[in-house]
């Protein structure tokens with residue numbers, strides 16, 4: 001199962017399981033990346049914002065020197081919000097840190113621009129403490145700059161992250177290139193079924209992030225997850241990762257612990273009866289408005305997700 005792949009609208013394939021690197025500390029992430037790649041992982045998810053692309057790059061270098069082939073692995077990184085008007089320069093910085101001459105996928109991390117000349121390189125703030133956004137810069141302008149990257153050969157595919165149906169509906173009529181991927185938070189407590197179905201209908205592959213519920217893996221104790229784990233004789237982690245395969249999505253699991261990195265690779269395909277237990281739970285949460293979103297940074301923007309209250313839509 002670890003070898004399962006999904007086809008992107010570019011014709012390339014994305015390996016179903018990727019190693020996440022958000023909040024993976026320097027001193028740990030290099031080993032995590034090289035360990036994962038030497039133990040069958042084919043997909044690494046990075047981002048400029050994570051502040052550890054240099055170490056991820058060291059891990060890639062170790063793996064490549066030990067015989068892993070560049071063409072056999074899939075590396076993603078992401079454009080950070082303070083770089084929306086400097087897309088190619090941002091990509092070049094990431095490539096340099098990663099020690100690569102191309103990435104397989106470059107994602108717009110969030111569809112909102114932050115001040116490139118503000119009081120912090122990544123998280124500029126206004127005097128009132130709110131994030132310093134560039135409200136008259138549209139995510140569509142950013143996408144147009146991302147489209148230009150394809151001709152440089154420095155990206156094999158471009159995509160988005162944290163896009164709702166509302167934002168995709170703004171983007172798609174203006175786009176020359178349909179995003180290959182939308183990377184979103186996804187797990188049985190946040191199924192985002194409408195968004196997943198919408199992406200599928202447009203040929204946009206979904207990659208699920210925070211499948212375990214992010215830091216501390218809180219989804220491990222969700223009752224239906226425990227039920228399916230007991231039924232199948234596997235761990236909750238295996239259930240939570242396997243949930244995405246029948247949905248046609250790839251999934252990212254972060255760990256810096258070798259045993260967990262290895263364990264997470266034991267991806268299984270959940271059967272119809274397993275999926276029914278998780279889907280019934282998910283549908284009930286959606287119907288009662290009790291879904292749980294673990295990652296919603298304080299941009300002060302309503303990104304248009306069905307579970308979020310209405311507010312500013314840029």
Ligand SMILES: NC(=O)C1=CN([C@@H]2O[C@H](COP(=O)(O)OP(=O)(O)OC[C@H]3O[C@@H](n4cnc5c(N)ncnc54)[C@H](OP(=O)(O)O)[C@@H]3O)[C@@H](O)[C@H]2O)C=CC1
Pocket residue numbers: 019020021022023045046109161162183184208209210211212213214215216217237252253254255256257260261263264295
């Ligand atoms: N585009 C975006 O905006 C976002 C993208 N992402 C991407 O998705 C990746 C995954 O999401 P993330 O939020 O990190 O969270 P995950 O859902 O992957 O959960 C990570 C947590 O689970 C722990 N863990 C992992 N495997 C196991 C296991 N088998 N048993 C017990 N605990 C385990 C990890 O600890 P430990 O390391 O100690 O094992 C860590 O605390 C990110 O790292 C990032 O690459 C995530 C959020 C937003």
Ligand SMILES: O=C[C@H](O)[C@@H](O)[C@@H](O)[C@H](O)C(=O)O
Pocket residue numbers: 022047049050295296297298
């Ligand atoms: O990819 C992970 C998340 O999106 C992360 O990059 C953001 O939550 C960021 O820390 C922020 O505060 O905006």
